[in-house]
Amino acid sequence: MNTKEDMTETPQKYTVTAALIYANGPIHIGHLAGCYIPADIYVRYLRSKGADVAFISGTDEHGVPITVKARKEGKTPQEVVDFYYEQIKKSFADFGISFDIYSRTSNQSHHKVSQEIFTTLYDKGYFDEETSEQYFDEVAQQFLADRYIVGECPVCGNPNAYGDQCEKCGSTLSPTELKNPRSTLSGSKPIMKSTKNWYLPLDRMQPDIEKYVNSHKEWKTNVFGQCQSWLKDGLRPRAMTRDLDWGISVPLPDTEGKVLYVWFDAPIGYITFTQEWxxxxxxxxxxxxxxxxxxxxxxxxxxxxxxxxxIFPAMLMAEGSYILPDNVPAQEFMNLEGDKISTSRNWAVWLHEYLEEFPNKQDVLRYALSANMPESKDNDFTWKDFQTKNNSELVGIFGNFVNRVLVLVNKYFEGELPKPSEFTDYDHTIIEAIKTFPVSIGNSIDTFRFREALASMIDLARLGNKYLADTEPWKIIKTDPQRVGTILNLSSQIVANLAILCEPFLPFTSKRIIDILGFIKIDSEGKPNDYEVSAIYWKYNWLDAGRIDLVPNSQPLANELDNYLFEKIEDDVIEKQVKKLQESKRMNELENAKVPALKETIQYDDFAKMDIRIGTILEAEKLPKSDKLLKFLVDDGFEKRTILSGIAKHFSPEEMIGKQVTFLANLAPRKMMGIESNGMILMAENRDGSLALLQPHKEVWNGGPVS
Known part of the structure; x- marks a missing residue:
């Protein structure tokens, strides 16, 4: 087969982009499974085949989500994007996402290119200048972009849908479709006010857009179907400018306070980042x-x-000199433990935290997310499945095979790869099977079926385990060492093939296997200077997969004791992560708990009828047959009265003795558990349901009235 050095044809060029994420929060597993892992698998595979690839991404640093975050944290938008850009970039690098460049839309070079493309479309007469009625916050004195408006979703009824999208049902919206809209700046109901903006006439461009979309019937069903739905409803003009103070200025006279629509400038980022790279x-x-x-x-x-x-293809058509997307393999959503991932509710597994808590386990998360990738429907990540994928598949199948081969070569041949003798018919069956894996895995990746590709890759490790189980070299080593040498040589070649074929999915594991096999991996820039000239360099790529001569005879392999690929993850580790999520949900619920609505208005005379007093608790005890009630003997200044209170889950009898409390003295007596209660001790309820005593800040005489 051909290797890189044999290739003479000009390699196919690819520009592969991964969505520009808003720089207003960390990366979570939904982002990874929905975009970045599939993109990285695809790019690593293309590179291994010898393609010329530009893998482009970065942070989207304009738009309302940035300003919303800045307001919430009391920072400037620039401070917000600077922090999250660095955090996101580092997380991706540590996780092995192999971007050629990871840049940002706040760069002035991006501003320049975006304004140039806007100007080109303007000069060609593509934009319609329209004055329209838009929502305006009279309190904040600001026009409200999509994300500054919330209201009831017309599709699912979610009371907190944004003006551009409902996060509950996923519907794309416009602000005027919301019921009962309100401003996120002041909470007030916005009014409609006239403003001028520039619109891209998608309605007039629809015939060309339809022709383009219909020429790509090979697109994934979810993608093609959603496009057809939009086209069937009829495209409408879309504003390419906004009334905001954060973003790329509109490059026209008298447009102060107007910026380019974030979805105009963001995809242009793919172009400007390519220029930088x-x-x-x-x-x-x-x-x-x-x-x-x-x-x-x-x-x-x-x-x-x-x-x-x-929209982006329409912009590129209007500009006239750019290629259009060949494919847009969009993924569905990844849920978490049966619930939708939500950054606002902190219901997520954050990448930077995972990397800290699971050091050197990048490939475990890559594997678990790839195996459950939401390719055609929403899917679910659970920590228990994560554990199972690691323990049963990575440890039990993949790692087990590699380790067995390494152990046997070290045990029987002093760590040097034995030379094969004559292959049996069964060996030839295995050899032919090995040749099929690069083709089947490659076909699946070419058609964006990454789960299928991953399953095929693991099947190669299964094949290796079956081959060892069937041939049983440990049983024949004393009677036929030559046969054992053949078995272990062929098994080692399967390991080498795994190093090639797992690399798009498990790049860190691939590198470790290469080290185990005694090779030194080099990049395209050549051999590192600090290695010996005699070192054996790994130069294989996808075109070499399927061969059974990848590891030369007598190659010294690593010592197996230092090279376990994966390790079991114990139950307590998983339980800790589940509890962390549950605690996160609890804290979010507390933070977002609303103060109960006020009861109906009463007159002073109604209040005056209540006799609220201060008393001291003399005795306290639990009632034997009740989990809730405590029985108190209270000195009310006149006498000693019995009061029952349902606070046993919040206070112990011992801690209540001697405390002064506020109580309602003229409440009609009431029998509970056969005991008459004469009064009610007053409490304040916290947002988490806990209770606090209402006590005077200094000692008051018993019976003292509260007014």
Whole structure:
């Protein structure tokens, strides 16, 4: 088979983008499964085949979510994006997402290109200048962009849907569709006020957009179907500018206070970041954006389909010199423990926290998310399944096979790969089977069926385990060491094939296998200077997979005791993560608990009828047959009275003795558990349901009235 050195044809060029995430919070597993892991698998596979790939992404640092976060934290938008850009970039790098560049839309170079493309479309007469009625907050004195308006979703009834999207049902909305809208700035009901903006006439462009979309019937069903739904409803003009003070200024006279719509400038970021990368690496960026033979592929979540399949292509059509997306393999949503991931509710597994709590286990999370990737429908991540995927599949199948081969080679051949003798018919069956895996896995990745591809890769490890179980080299080592040498040589070649074929999915594991096999992995820049000239370098790629001569005879392998690929994850580790999520949900519920509504208005005379007094608790005890009631003997200044109170879950009898309390003295007596209660001790309820005593801040005489 051909290797990189044998390739003479110009490699196919790909521009692969992964969605630009808002720089207003950390990365979570929903982002990873919905966009970044599938994109990274695809790119690593393409590179291994010898393709010329530009893998582009970055942070989206404009738009209302940034300003909302800044207001909430009392910071400037720039402070917010600076912090999260660095955190997100580091998390991706530590997790092994192999971007060629990870940049940001706040760069001035991006501002310049975005304004240039806007100006080109303006000069060509594509924009319609319209004055329209938009929501305006009279209290904050500001026009309200989509995310500054919340209201009732017309589709599912969610009372807190945003003006551009309902996070509960996923519907794309416009602010005027919301019922009972309110401003997130002041909480007031906004009014409609006239403002001027520039609209892209998608309605007039629909025939060209339809022709483009209909030429890609190979797109995933969810993507093609959503596009057809939009087209069937009829496209409408969409504003490409906004009334905001954060973003890229509209490059026209007399447009102070207006910026480019975030979904106009954000996808242009793919272009500007490619320009940055090309300038840094001596490449021509136009080869990746203006060459008809280049394939442009966008990896996104399903909530961004309309922007990448209709609006951005419409912009590129209008500009006239760019290629259009060849494919947009959007994923559905990843849920968490049966509930929708929500950053606002802190219901998420955050990548930077995972990397701290599970050091050197990047590939375990990559594997678990890839195995449950939401390719055609929403899927669910659970910590228990994460544990099972690790223990049963990575440890029990993949790691077990590699370790068995390593142990046997060290035990029987002093760690050097034995030379094979004559292959049996069964060996030839295994050899032919090995050849099928690069093809089947590659076909699945080419068609964006990543779960299927991962399952095929693990099947190669299963094949290796079966081969060892069937041939039983440990039983014949004394009678036929040559046969054992053949078995372990072929098994080692399967391990080497796994190193190639698992690399798109498990890059850290692939590197460890290469080390175990006694190779040194080098990158495209050549051999590191500090290695010996005699070192054996790993130069294999996807085109070499399927071969059984990857590891040379007598190659010294690593010592098996230091090279377990994976380790079991115990129940207590998983229980800790589940409890962490439950505590996160509890704290979020507390933080968002609403103060109970006020009761109906009463007159002073109604209040005056209540005789509220101060008394001291002399005795306290639990009632034997009740979990809730405590029995108190209270000195009320006149006499000693019995009061029963349902606070046993909050206070012990011992801690109540001697305390002064506030009580309602003229409440009609009431029998409970056969005991007459004469009064009610007053408490304040906290947002978490706990109770606090209402006590005077200094000692008061018993019977003292509260007024």
């Amino acid at each position: 090309a300038a840094q690496n001596g490449k021509n960026w136009e080869d990746y954006w203006k060459n008809e033979s280049t394939k442009l592929v966008h990896f996104i979540g399903k909530d961004n389909i309309v922007f990448h399949c209709i």
